Each structure stands twice: as C-alpha cells, then as structure tokens.
Amino acid sequence: MASRPKPWHQLAHLKDELRTGELTLAEFAADLHEVALARGRHAIYEDPQRFFSLTYPTLPLRDLVKDVAERLAGKSNKAVRQLELTYGGGKTHTLITLYHLFGKEAQALPDVGAVRDFREHMGGGEFPKARVATLCFDKIDVEKGIAGVRAPDGEQRTLRHPWSVLAFQLAGADGLRSIHGEGKDEERETPPAEPLLAALLEAPNDQGLATLVLVDEVLTYARQRVAGSESWQGRIVDFFQYLVQAVIKVDRAAMVASLLASDPAAQAGSLGEALRANISQVFRRQHEEGIQPIEKEDVAEVLRRRFFDDLPDQESYRSHVIRIVGGLDRLEEDPARSRTEEESRFLASFPFHPDLTEVFYSRWTQIDGFQRTRGMLRTMAMALRDAEGWDPSPVVGPAALLTQDGTGTSAAMRELAGVVDAAATESTSQWSNLVEAELDKAQQVQQEVPILAEQREVEQAVITTFLHSQPIGGKANTSDLLRTIGSGVPDPIELDKGLRRWRDVSWFLDDADAADGEGGSKLPRSWRLGKRPNLRHMHDEARRERVTEDDVKSRLQVEIGKAKGELDGGARAAGADVHTLPGSPKDVGDDGAFRYVILGPQGVSDSGKPSPTACRYINETTGPNRPRVNRNAVVVAVPSRDGLANMEEAVRTLLAWEDVNRQLDNQSVDPLQGQRLRMQLTDARKRVPDAVRQGYATVVTVNEDNQIHAFKLAPSAGPLFPEIKNDQRSRIQETPVDAEALLPEGPYDLWREGEDAHFVKDLAGAFARDPRLPKFLTPKTILDTILQGVERGLLVARQARPDGSARTWWNCRVDQEATASQELEVVLPNKAELGDLPQELLAPEVLPDLWQGSKLPVASLASYFSGSHQAKIPQESYDDYLQVPKCPEQALLAATKAAVTQGNVWLVNGPTSMWKEEASADMLEGGELRPPPEPIPASELTEDALPGAWN
Numbered sequence: 001m002a003s004r005p006k007p008w009h010q011l012a013h014l015k016d017e018l019r020t021g022e023l024t025l026a027e028f029a030a031d032l033h034e035v036a037l038a039r040g041r042h043a044i045y046e047d048p049q050r051f052f053s054l055t056y057p058t059l060p061l062r063d064l065v066k067d068v069a070e071r072l073a074g075k076s077n078k079a080v081r082q083l084e085l086t087y088g089g090g091k092t093h094t095l096i097t098l099y100h101l102f103g104k105e106a107q108a109l110p111d112v113g114a115v116r117d118f119r120e121h122m123g124g125g126e127f128p129k130a131r132v133a134t135l136c137f138d139k140i141d142v143e144k145g146i147a148g149v150r151a152p153d154g155e156q157r158t159l160r161h162p163w164s165v166l167a168f169q170l171a172g173a174d175g176l177r178s179i180h181g182e183g184k185d186e187e188r189e190t191p192p193a194e195p196l197l198a199a200l201l202e203a204p205n206d207q208g209l210a211t212l213v214l215v216d217e218v219l220t221y222a223r224q225r226v227a228g229s230e231s232w233q234g235r236i237v238d239f240f241q242y243l244v245q246a247v248i249k250v251d252r253a254a255m256v257a258s259l260l261a262s263d264p265a266a267q268a269g270s271l272g273e274a275l276r277a278n279i280s281q282v283f284r285r286q287h288e289e290g291i292q293p294i295e296k297e298d299v300a301e302v303l304r305r306r307f308f309d310d311l312p313d314q315e316s317y318r319s320h321v322i323r324i325v326g327g328l329d330r331l332e333e334d335p336a337r338s339r340t341e342e343e344s345r346f347l348a349s350f351p352f353h354p355d356l357t358e359v360f361y362s363r364w365t366q367i368d369g370f371q372r373t374r375g376m377l378r379t380m381a382m383a384l385r386d387a388e389g390w391d392p393s394p395v396v397g398p399a400a401l402l403t404q405d406g407t408g409t410s411a412a413m414r415e416l417a418g419v420v421d422a423a424a425t426e427s428t429s430q431w432s433n434l435v436e437a438e439l440d441k442a443q444q445v446q447q448e449v450p451i452l453a454e455q456r457e458v459e460q461a462v463i464t465t466f467l468h469s470q471p472i473g474g475k476a477n478t479s480d481l482l483r484t485i486g487s488g489v490p491d492p493i494e495l496d497k498g499l500r501r502w503r504d505v506s507w508f509l510d511d512a513d514a515a516d517g518e519g520g521s522k523l524p525r526s527w528r529l530g531k532r533p534n535l536r537h538m539h540d541e542a543r544r545e546r547v548t549e550d551d552v553k554s555r556l557q558v559e560i561g562k563a564k565g566e567l568d569g570g571a572r573a574a575g576a577d578v579h580t581l582p583g584s585p586k587d588v589g590d591d592g593a594f595r596y597v598i599l600g601p602q603g604v605s606d607s608g609k610p611s612p613t614a615c616r617y618i619n620e621t622t623g624p625n626r627p628r629v630n631r632n633a634v635v636v637a638v639p640s641r642d643g644l645a646n647m648e649e650a651v652r653t654l655l656a657w658e659d660v661n662r663q664l665d666n667q668s669v670d671p672l673q674g675q676r677l678r679m680q681l682t683d684a685r686k687r688v689p690d691a692v693r694q695g696y697a698t699v700v701t702v703n704e705d706n707q708i709h710a711f712k713l714a715p716s717a718g719p720l721f722p723e724i725k726n727d728q729r730s731r732i733q734e735t736p737v738d739a740e741a742l743l744p745e746g747p748y749d750l751w752r753e754g755e756d757a758h759f760v761k762d763l764a765g766a767f768a769r770d771p772r773l774p775k776f777l778t779p780k781t782i783l784d785t786i787l788q789g790v791e792r793g794l795l796v797a798r799q800a801r802p803d804g805s806a807r808t809w810w811n812c813r814v815d816q817e818a819t820a821s822q823e824l825e826v827v828l829p830n831k832a833e834l835g836d837l838p839q840e841l842l843a844p845e846v847l848p849d850l851w852q853g854s855k856l857p858v859a860s861l862a863s864y865f866s867g868s869h870q871a872k873i874p875q876e877s878y879d880d881y882l883q884v885p886k887c888p889e890q891a892l893l894a895a896t897k898a899a900v901t902q903g904n905v906w907l908v909n910g911p912t913s914m915w916k917e918e919a920s921a922d923m924l925e926g927g928e929l930r931p932p933p934e935p936i937p938a939s940e941l942t943e944d945a946l947p948g949a950w951n
Helices: 032-037 048-053 059-072 091-102 113-121 162-179 194-207 218-228 231-249 269-286 296-307 314-329 339-349 354-362 372-387 411-423 431-448 457-468 478-485 492-505 511-517 535-545 549-562 612-619 641-664 671-695 720-726 760-769 779-791 860-864 889-901
Strands: 080-082 130-136 146-150 156-159 210-216 253-257 577-580 595-598 620-623 634-638 698-702 708-712 757-759 796-800 806-809 824-827 870-874 879-883 906-909 912-914 928-930
Touching (some): 059 113, 091 130, 091 253, 156 162, 296 339, 296 354, 354 372, 372 411, 457 492, 511 671, 535 641, 549 641, 549 671, 760 824, 779 824, 889 928
Antiparallel strands (some): 906 912, 906 928
C-alpha cells in the first residue's frame, strides 16, 4: 500500500480565533446596519483593518468596485447595480466592502492586500469619497421603524419609512424637510417622487461628496408591510421606481441593491413571489448587468482567508498534491480529467478538496435555507474546529464532517441535515438520524475491512453521498465518490470491497442505484441516499419485528425435509434405509438393515459431544427399556451448533425477503427495485439448501469400542451421505470383504471357541450388532461374502431337511431358494460332513491337489475327503492350503458314478473302460478315473484307416 500523504492540518494552520472559539458562528452573518451604527459589536466587519484582511477581492467584486468608483467620480453611467445572489452568497459582505471603501471620509483605508488589489484594479489613485446611505430593510419594523438612523452631523433618530431613513442619512433634518409636502421636519406617508429624490441625492455635492445608496434585504420588509396593508405594495414599488430614476439622473450618485432576503421564508408564497417579481422588474429596466461577487472558483480562496493563517505559495504544496492525485489515478481506470488538470484543481483549492467545495456551491445553493458563502463558512468553521486535532486526510474533505470517536454526527453535519429537513415539505424523517444510521453501517464495514478504518473511507462515502443527494433527486456518480473519498491513497481493491459491502448493508441507499452492481463485482454507477427505506432496510425491519423464532423453526423443518439431494443423495441407491426427521427412535427399525437417520435441530451436536437426542436413536427403539440391538447399523447426521445458527440465519433471511415481497405485492414498485427484490429472493432461496447442507456437519455413531462418538466432517459442497460414507471414522463398507476375513483366523473374530457353525442370518447380522465390525450398507453385501466363501470352498453351506438329513454346498453356488432360507448355515470345513458332492468337482483341475498326474484312483477319494486332508494350493512364493470337508463313501461313489455318466471323467478298470454311461459298483472298485478321452477325428474311422474293421 502506498504511504499516506501528511494530514492537511500539518501543512495549513487554522487562525487562532477559530481554534479558540473567539470567532463565533454568528459572525459569519454580516450585518450592514451594525457596521453603519459602528457600535463596536462586530469588529470583524466594523474594523476596516480586520475586515479587509479577511476579504478576498474576487474579479467580479473588483469590477464592481471599479464601476462604482467611476460612477461616484462622475465618469460612468452605470448608476444602478443589483447583486444577483442566492442567500448567503456574499451580498452583504459586498455592500460592507463598498461602505468601507467609499465612506469613512475622515479615516484612511488600511494598507492591506485586498485594498491594494481594489485600488490597482481601478487604475490607482484614491477612492472617491461619498456619503453613504444604508437601507437595511430587515431592520425596519413595520410598526416602530428603525432606531439609530444617523444624520451627517451625528444626530440620531427613529424613523418609520425607508424614504425617511434615506433622506435623514443624506441631509439630516433638511433632508426630511426637502421631501415633506409642507416642508416640515417630519416623515411623510407616501414615497416622494423622482424630482424630490434627485434633489436629495445631490445634497452631498455641497460638501464635495458623491452619493452611494446601499440597499439590503428589501423583501423582508416589503412582505411584512404589504401583508398588513395591500396599498403598500404599490407604495414600495413606486418608491424604488422613483429612486432608481433619481439615481440615474444624478451624475455622482450610485445605488447597489440586494433584493433577496436572507430568510427564504420572506419571499415564500404567492405574495412574496409577486413582490420579488415587481421590484426586480423595476431594477431590470434601469440597472446594468447583475453582479455576482463570488463565483465558484473564488470559494476556496474565500475560505482560506477566513480560516487559515497566510499560506505559502501554491508551489510549496505541489509534491503533496502530486501524491494525492497519483493515488486518485489508481482508483479510476479512465479519469475524466487529465492528471495535469487534476493537480491544478487541487493546488487551486488547497487545503480544501475541490470536489467538496464544488458540491456545496453547485448543489447546496439550490436548497432553500442554505446560504451560499455564509453557509459554507458556517459549515467549514464547525468542521475545521473539530477536525483539526484528528483528521488524517491530506485535504479538508468529507472526513472533516465526521466526529472524532465515530459516535453520532458532528455539529456541522447536524446543521447541514437541519437545512435539508427545513426545506423538505413531505417527509418527517430527520436526516441527522438517517445519516447516523448509515455511519453505523459504515463503521461495521470498516471493522470487516480493517484497512479502511484509519482514513474511514466508508464513513466518508456516507457523508459524500449525503452531500451529493441534495437537493432531492441528486446523486453521486461513482467517479465523484471515489475522487472525493480517495485523497488518502486507499488500496483500490479494499476500497472497492468496502463500498460494495456498504451497498449491501445500507438501509437508505436508493435501490435504483444499488441495483446497478447487484450480485456482481462492479460498483453501482451512482449513489443516492434518500429518506425512503430501501429493500435492505425493509428486510432488516422484517427480520427484527415480524419474523419470529417459531417461524424460523417451523420453516427450517420444512427446508430440511426438502433438502433430499443435499442430505441423503445416493443413500437409498446404496442400500441404506433413510429416515429424515423421524418423530422418535421407534420410527427407526432394528432389523439389521443399515439406518441413515437425519435429525432436526433438536439433535444438534458438536465434535466429541453427541447430544442426548442423537444418542437415543442409537441406544433405544420404543423406549429406554427396549434397547437397540443393531446399534452398529445406525448412523445419525445432525447439525453442528455453528451450522444450525447459519441455517436459522439463512431461513430468517428468506422469510424476511418473503415478507418484503408481500408488503410490496399490491404496491407500485419501481422496475429496478422489483428486479432487485426478485434477485434477493432468488439468492435467499438458493442459500437455504446450501446452508442446510453445510449445517449438517456432525456425524453420530458407535465406534470400535462401542462408545457413541460425534465427529465433524470437513467442509464440502457435495451431497452429505457420500461424505459420511467415505469418512473412515464412519466405518462404512460398501463392497464385499474377502471371504477369508470371515474365517476364525480372519480379522473379525466371528467364531468363538468351540463353534463350528453359524446360521447365515446370524453371521450377517453380526455386522449390524457388533461395533468391532465394519458397517455394511446392505445385508446382501455380507451374504454375498458368505456365499463367496462357500463357492471358494472356505465354508460349507448346510440346510437341514425335516427328516434330519441335510443339503450341503461346498465349492459351488448355493441355489437361490436355499439362500433365502432362515435355516441356512455355514460350517467350518474341518467340522463339516457333506451330504452330497457335486460331480463336477471330480473333473481334472477343479479341486486342488486331487489329481496326481492323469490318473485318479477311485480309492484315493476316501482319503482326500476324510475330513482331515488339507489340499495344497501352490502360490507364486508360498503354498496355501484348503481344508477339505469330510464326505461319506456313499456320497463319494454317487458323485463318481455321476461324473462318469456325465462324461466329466473316464473310468478305466483293467481292459474295461466306461465314459458317459452308468458305471456299476464293481467297475468303481479298483478303478481309476482319467480325464475324458480325446475325441476321434472322423478321418481315422474310414475304411482306409481301419481296413480290418470294415470287413
């Protein structure tokens, strides 16, 4: 990560008066009347030295001073100028500038930079001196008038009408007499006509002075006056009509007027609008082009002069600015401005972020109640005073509007929020509360993405979005947002992650904007905060207030039951009996079949800690007094505690989105909001089965020591049952074992001392009962192993007949009927006696070690099947042995006869031989068995081959 540039307050130092609180917020409201009274209450405006040290002579303001100076010198016809400003845009400050420059006949102007700039711009020389009359209409009470009106000789009076105030300031009592119908030193009730006013304006010429009339806050007075009596609407308009005409006729007279009221309510409504339109029309007919003393490019310098000690030349900050702009370049793939342009912007605005002053100037000035320059001064004063000690940002940006400890909202933010709330006509929600809620969300995000906690970029994003969202309908483009909050050189990837996370958790980001980047890796195209809760807020409210725990538990049971593919996928096909959410252990059979049990939340267990509920399904059947016999055939899947919490969370989320959907079902929904809601519902529905699958992470079963144990599976995206089956701790075997493992010397120890036979069903059932044995998914798997042992001669199968005799099978397949019999036994060969012997076994190369060469004496069969013979089976590097069971002589003879008759062997006894014909007992006695004779080719039976035989 790139190193951070220095904080702004290490490079630019606040004025002591701001830092200590000596400069109060009230002092940003310039008051022309107080300056005229010169009572010392507002030294920052009354003292020219202090006033001009804080004044930035913008080009429009210098042009205005030059024009007024030329008019007062009689060298220009630009007599009437109107300040075309929004509230708090520097109009009163402009009027005070003119008051100090052209009034104060006996007092020299201070030698400060601003005064020098004004003088230089008007061509040098001294400023023309004038008698200045101030008409501060907001100070004229409609009933009592205004006190402290000062005449040129110092006399003060209280006067009621604006023309009286003008006359007394210009000529004292003589002024009042000059406009009175009877020449009395009294006020008149109607406005004087233009000739009387022109004569009044010329009166200062007698002392060699020009005349300057400064008009402020006209609409404040006019609205109240007309509200009391409609006849006053005509009087006020006539007064200004006559005054404007009179000023134009007097060569060294000028008037600069600001008509708008500082309080927007003063011109609100039809009456206020009508007054503004009528008075403005009078000025439009006569005045030159309007003046806007402070333009956008001047704002930063105005703020600098007001709040900071003299700053070095801009070039001294270039390296600092280059680092900032370099960091911003990393945040945008295609910046709107070139790097050179951006560096110039930051240099011109330093220590303020140019986009911060831009949003105030271009957007907030459209809000009723936010006073352009004055509003920024008040906001910045509060922000800078609080942020100087902690703000890590390299420029004064949105971070300055945060609180140091992150609790609540700053005084500056509360003031801004109050301005917007006051301008609102519909919503009763308080912006301060909404912004505080979003800041809480941002702090949560910064905890998740800790690298953003130092510069607090996500909190800055909240402030920036709020500022850009005003007035109603405004929004911040993503490029604007990144550029405003990115001056601290954040990591682009982490910042992107943090902003996307804020988008996801925000309660008041507009859904239409948030939907741009929904579900993807890109940020939305725009960001807008509104007072209307977004889908996320509605969702969170539903989770908190309407989705109950009972709702979650009930729905979770349903979702678990539906998650068949995730939880029991492949179990039935593998042969297991699946029990999903059984009501009790009695619902799980105990017949030796493999039982795969899926319990609900009541079975929740952690590794090494099987729950009592899960244990009951292994230990019991119908109750504690009916223990389960086949404990080794039961495997229980249960949720882990973490997994259960995640499942409940996923279900709660889904229920909340479904609640939101019901709320909006009968409402007119914005298409983008509707699309986002459908996406959220789809995602929530997909998440539940996955959460269920991942939640079932614990397996409960018996181990080799016959102890119930619980173990946790490794995370996996596949179905649950295959994961359980493949985990060695489950001890599940799907394929048959080798039949030799079933013998007494095998690993399973199935034969107790003295045992020589087992019923097949009992031997197969041992694997379901005995925890030392592996678990087989189906009894047939074990049965196949047993039958395989019979076919290989390792075991003898025996089935008793009702007459006490028995059918036996050895080294052959047991027929299907016998296999299904509950009476089928397996006997160890050394303890078995065959009831009959399949004749096929006597053929050469069938039984090991039976034939010694090409002859098998019939008499040797008795020795081979004596019950004590072990046939040798040569292997590659050792000899193996097969125990041959006993076979009675009668069965041997029967098998031998059948083998001869069937042609599997050839019987030879002396000169007589038999093959494929029934042999007598005499033939068998002393006879030898040989392999079947080779077939005789037909060519060897011809007359030529056997001439004697054909005679």
